[in-house]
Amino acid sequence: MNEKFYVTAPIYYPNADLHMGHAYTTLFCDVLARHARLQGKEAYFLVGTDEHASKVVKAAIAAGMEPQEFVNKQAEKFKTFFTEMEFTNSDFVQTSNQERHWPGAQLIWEKLVANGDIYKKKYSGLYCIGCESFKTEKDLVDGLCPDHNTKPELVEEENYFFRLSKYGNKLKEIIESGAMKIFPETRKNEILSLIADGLEDVSFSRPTKDSRWGIPVPGDPGQTMYVWCDALTNYITYLGYGRDDGLFKKFWPADLHIVGKDILRFHTAIWPAMLISAGLPVPKAVLAHGMITSGGKKMSKTIGNIIDPKEVIKEYGVEALRYLLTREVAPFEDGDLTLERIKEVYNANLANGLGNLTSRIMKMSESYLETPVDLPNYEFPAGYQEDFANYELNKAMDFIWQKIGEADLLITEKKPFSVWKTDQESARVIVIDLIKRLGEIAFLLQPFMPTTADKIVSAIKANKLSEALFLRKE
Ligand code: MSP
Numbered sequence: 001m002n003e004k005f006y007v008t009a010p011i012y013y014p015n016a017d018l019h020m021g022h023a024y025t026t027l028f029c030d031v032l033a034r035h036a037r038l039q040g041k042e043a044y045f046l047v048g049t050d051e052h053a054s055k056v057v058k059a060a061i062a063a064g065m066e067p068q069e070f071v072n073k074q075a076e077k078f079k080t081f082f083t084e085m086e087f088t089n090s091d092f093v094q095t096s097n098q099e100r101h102w103p104g105a106q107l108i109w110e111k112l113v114a115n116g117d118i119y120k121k122k123y124s125g126l127y128c129i130g131c132e133s134f135k136t137e138k139d140l141v142d143g144l145c146p147d148h149n150t151k152p153e154l155v156e157e158e159n160y161f162f163r164l165s166k167y168g169n170k171l172k173e174i175i176e177s178g179a180m181k182i183f184p185e186t187r188k189n190e191i192l193s194l195i196a197d198g199l200e201d202v203s204f205s206r207p208t209k210d211s212r213w214g215i216p217v218p219g220d221p222g223q224t225m226y227v228w229c230d231a232l233t234n235y236i237t238y239l240g241y242g243r244d245d246g247l248f249k250k251f252w253p254a255d256l257h258i259v260g261k262d263i264l265r266f267h268t269a270i271w272p273a274m275l276i277s278a279g280l281p282v283p284k285a286v287l288a289h290g291m292i293t294s295g296g297k298k299m300s301k302t303i304g305n306i307i308d309p310k311e312v313i314k315e316y317g318v319e320a321l322r323y324l325l326t327r328e329v330a331p332f333e334d335g336d337l338t339l340e341r342i343k344e345v346y347n348a349n350l351a352n353g354l355g356n357l358t359s360r361i362m363k364m365s366e367s368y369l370e371t372p373v374d375l376p377n378y379e380f381p382a383g384y385q386e387d388f389a390n391y392e393l394n395k396a397m398d399f400i401w402q403k404i405g406e407a408d409l410l411i412t413e414k415k416p417f418s419v420w421k422t423d424q425e426s427a428r429v430i431v432i433d434l435i436k437r438l439g440e441i442a443f444l445l446q447p448f449m450p451t452t453a454d455k456i457v458s459a460i461k462a463n464k465l466s467e468a469l470f471l472r473k474e
Pocket of ligand 1: 009010011012013020021022024025050231232234258259260261262263290291292293299
């Protein structure tokens with residue numbers, strides 16, 4: 001049986017359209033899933049929409065639609081965007097799906113109850129609708145949520161609570177032993193110190209009168225599951241947990257949950273604690289990437305620095321966007337993108353770099369060689385594999401661009417076009433070597449820029465490049 005690789009993206013709130021951050025997280029998963037498949041692994045990659053959030057209901061009301069109709073429409077838009085981005089997700093989660101998601105979410109709730117980890121209490125707290133979570137005074141800056149710049153609402157209600165406080169030691173143990181790895185190390189330390197400070201129990205339901213849109217708490221229709229409790233379970237419900245365990249048995253535990261650093265706590269404290277309580281295996285690893293900023297600031301409508309991925313696609317194409325997000329953004333830091341920089345790196349590295357190299361080599365090949373060059377069976381080189389093992393996609397891309405640079409240099413030094421004038425056989429030998437190098441570049445590009453990789457291989461097979469790859473932008 002093939003080795004399996006189960007990677008998940010977060011499920012996104014469908015209240016607004018997808019932005020660069022969402023494109024980034026999902027692309028990260030796609031590149032890893034493609035890379036795993038290219039090595040013969042059976043990869044499963046999940047993404048979708050997190051629909052039972054209060055802000056989703058608000059957005060539906062503003063759009064004059066029923067929540068269900070609204071989320072379905074948004075989900076279709078997201079799917080179209082994902083197809084355009086060439087994402088190879090295996091399925092698409094919708095948490096409002098009562099057949100596929102609810103049974104598993106309710107079953108895990110029942111397991112938490114059976115384990116004595118759910119209790120009811122009267123509670124008053126500050127709720128940030130942006131984060132969809134309660135905040136403590138120390139989370140706030142000048143009384144505002146630092147992520148959303150909004151004042152949280154004072155909420156007083158009777159809720160069910162999950163005994164997260166009970167799981168501090170157990171979580172510390174799985175993190176320290178590496179049973180659940182956290183990347184990068186700095187985030188792992190951040191979570192360990194959060195645990196050392198003591199974890200508080202989490203409110204896990206809301207009274208139904210305030211949130212009719214959501215999954216009913218089993219045995220108490222007066223309460224609706226808290227949206228994070230509902231959402232986290234998607235990683236197993238869509239594998240069939242609670243209804244048909246086939247995929248669940250095959251793919252769980254997840255090999256990797258990829259999340260932004262802003263939602264790491266939910267994935268490395270609440271989620272594994274729920275799994276332990278329910279007697280289920282914890283994920284093998286959680287990776288938290290940095291945020292995409294623009295001009296040093298978080299992209300926001302108010303600042304006016306939002307770069308819409310659809311606009312970048314329109315101007316430069318999908319493959320260029322995939323390039324930008326994997327090469328020009330370091331995964332574990334905040335990555336800055338501006339329109340000026342996008343144009344600059346597009347021209348330098350795609351139009352002049354890869355595009356130009358491909359057309360130069362293919363032109364010589366077409367004129368000097370009578371038949372196409374047979375490409376060898378390439379393997380992923382050790383350095384590139386090591387970058388993948390460290391999830392440093394930008395470095396794996398640097399590795400490829402180093403090969404592009406080497407091929408460029410070879411042309412400059414060996415001047416096959418001059419050699420051709422006096423010694424055709426030697427010129428052919430140089431060009432065959434260049435074609436094989438180009439074939440390797442295409443091979444290595446596959447997880448990142450699959451269409452470009454295919455175009456290069458097709459050109460080599462036809463011994464003719466039918467269209468230039470990336471045209472310079474002025
Ligand atoms: N619905 C929850 C996740 C539930 S997972 C069980 C959620 N949704 S979200 O739509 O707000 O954001 C989802 C992801 O997008 C997060 O991983 C977040 O870090 C990422 N990003 C949102 N803005 C981002 C940037 N500007 N840059 C990079 N990623 C960002 O949270």
